[in-house]
Amino acid sequence: MLPDLKEKVDGLRDSAIEILSKIIEIKAISPDSGGEGELKKAEKIESHLDGFDVERLDVKDDRAYGGVRPNILARIRGEQKRTIWIVSHMDVVPEGDERLWNTPPFRAVVEDGKIYGRGSEDNGQSLVASLIAGKAILELGLTPYYTLGLAFVADEETGSKYGIQELIKRGVFEKDDLIVVPDGGTPKGDMIEIAEKSVVWFKFSVFGKQTHASMPEKGLNANRMAMEFLLGIDRALRDKYSKTNPIFQPPVSTFEPTKREANVDNVNTIPGLDVSYMDCRILPEYNVDEVIEFVNRMKEGFEKEKGCRIEVEVVQREFSPPTDENSEVVRVLSRAIESVRGIRPGVYGMGGNTCGAFFRKAGFQTAVWSTVDNTAHQPNEYCRIDNLVEDAKVFAYLPFVRL
Numbered sequence: 516m517l518p519d520l521k522e523k524v525d526g527l528r529d530s531a532i533e534i535l536s537k538i539i540e541i542k543a544i545s546p547d548s549g550g551e552g553e554l555k556k557a558e559k560i561e562s563h564l565d566g567f568d569v570e571r572l573d574v575k576d577d578r579a580y581g582g583v584r585p586n587i588l589a590r591i592r593g594e595q596k597r598t599i600w601i602v603s604h605m606d607v608v609p610e611g612d613e614r615l616w617n618t619p620p621f622r623a624v625v626e627d628g629k630i631y632g633r634g635s636e637d638n639g640q641s642l643v644a645s646l647i648a649g650k651a652i653l654e655l656g657l658t659p660y661y662t663l664g665l666a667f668v669a670d671e672e673t674g675s676k677y678g679i680q681e682l683i684k685r686g687v688f689e690k691d692d693l694i695v696v697p698d699g700g701t702p703k704g705d706m707i708e709i710a711e712k713s714v715v716w717f718k719f720s721v722f723g724k725q726t727h728a729s730m731p732e733k734g735l736n737a738n739r740m741a742m743e744f745l746l747g748i749d750r751a752l753r754d755k756y757s758k759t760n761p762i763f764q765p766p767v768s769t770f771e772p773t774k775r776e777a778n779v780d781n782v783n784t785i786p787g788l789d790v791s792y793m794d795c796r797i798l799p800e801y802n803v804d805e806v807i808e809f810v811n812r813m814k815e816g817f818e819k820e821k822g823c824r825i826e827v828e829v830v831q832r833e834f835s836p837p838t839d840e841n842s843e844v845v846r847v848l849s850r851a852i853e854s855v856r857g858i859r860p861g862v863y864g865m866g867g868n869t870c871g872a873f874f875r876k877a878g879f880q881t882a883v884w885s886t887v888d889n890t891a892h893q894p895n896e897y898c899r900i901d902n903l904v905e906d907a908k909v910f911a912y913l914p915f916v917r918l
């Protein structure tokens with residue numbers, strides 16, 4: 516059956532190029548970024564879903580064209596009700612500086628085995644790959660083992676409130692469903708992402724006392740206090756939370772002082788306030804609350820010692836539990852990749868947050884995988900057509916895998 520599926524998918528290559536080219540040319544930018552949303556693109560995609568069980572879930576958003584943010588669910592019934600979902604997103608980011616593009620960003624240009632255009636790789640490639648995978652199964656009249664679910668969602672680029680988050684809230688996915696998010700990966704398609712570090716952003720406001728720089732004894736230099744505090748906390752965090760986990764790139768938690776707000780305008784004034792930020796990416800082995808506690812205790816000690824006041828604010832915080840590397844979704848996906856490509860994929864974790872995080876937070880086993888050159892969000896974004904077709908073969912075989 517696998518050879519038939521592969522052949523069928525190869526036969527759908529031209530059709531894939533045509534569908535992807537058409538949807539690239541329908542601008543689906545979030546109203547948050549000044550666009551009209553996904554409705555026109557969703558209607559185009561629906562016109563290619565003959566034979567699937569199709570359901571549309573519209574989420575109200577008055578700012579968008581049609582007043583809604585559409586989400587499409589397309590299913591092929593399997594022997595089991597349990598569903599393996601392939602979740603891709605319809606929205607794209609704006610083109611950015613158009614002068615950096617060699618081709619018009621919202622015109623699909625096919626050249627040297629690539630399709631250029633905004634959204635071609637992120638996430639058009641996987642969207643179309645999953646679509647032709649389903650088409651191949653339908654055209655062969657096969658019944659897979661798992662039910663195959665394709666979810667084409669809205670609003671991934673600006674927070675997923677009208678997309679994945681809402682679908683999870685409405686109970687679209689069953690607890691034991693398997694989730695594959697093909698929205699990130701490596702150029703060889705040899706790595707499955709199973710974990711993300713927790714993200715915490717701190718804002719530190721250090722209050723001293725402003726005065727003339729020639730008479731420092733009359734004030735308290737917030738700049739100096741902030742530098743001492745930041746260096747101390749930077750070292751203490753790295754010493755205390757020093758565990759390594761080789762599945763992550765890099766394998767340690769990272770604590771980086773980053774942004775610093777401007778303080779005084781002139782050189783001869785000692786600043787009375789210094790505001791700086793720290794970006795922390797913490798391995799899942801550690802409890803984020805405990806890290807925040809630790810920072811607060813350090814702050815109290817520093818305040819007592821130096822006689823300044825510091826406000827600590829957590830301005831961003833994200834946590835998602837890792838998916839077990841022996842979980843069903845990882846094993847099924849690995850088996851499919853190995854059967855189709857003859858490579859045994861590894862697993863890895865990342866410092867950034869993908870939409871897989873929403874699924875993991877809600878308790879779903881989730882694997883993030885695709886084969887991409889990583890041109891997302893860049894000028895001259897492209898999709899390598901071979902990647903689309905070869906990933907489609909993996910998606911087509913996925914619901915047939917029996918462990």
Ligand SMILES: [Zn+2]
Nearest residue numbers: 637638671698
């Ligand atoms: Zn994406």
